[in-house]
Amino acid sequence: MRVRKVCAKCGSDDIVCPSLAVWDMDQQDWVFNLPFDPEYCRECDSFDIADEEIKDEEGRDAFLPAFLVTG
Numbered sequence: 001m002r003v004r005k006v007c008a009k010c011g012s013d014d015i016v017c018p019s020l021a022v023w024d025m026d027q028q029d030w031v032f033n034l035p036f037d038p039e040y041c042r043e044c045d046s047f048d049i050a051d052e053e054i055k056d057e058e059g060r061d062a063f064l065p066a067f068l069v070t071g
């Protein structure tokens, strides 16, 4: 299920997640594994963020590249 992050307070979907990255020496990459979810709304600075399910007919990438159509 695909979800959209929306603010439970003002309904905005301008949600950011300013997670701190931790350098993982084994993976040689930045990992985001904090035990909390600091996502918040940039519209009203609320941390009350909800997951909203995206219906099939919306948000789907209907674009089909022309080279795939023509073969």
Ligand SMILES: [Zn+2]
Pocket (backbone or CB within 6 Å): 007, 008, 009, 010, 011, 012, 041, 042, 043, 044, 045, 046
């Ligand atoms: Zn908000």
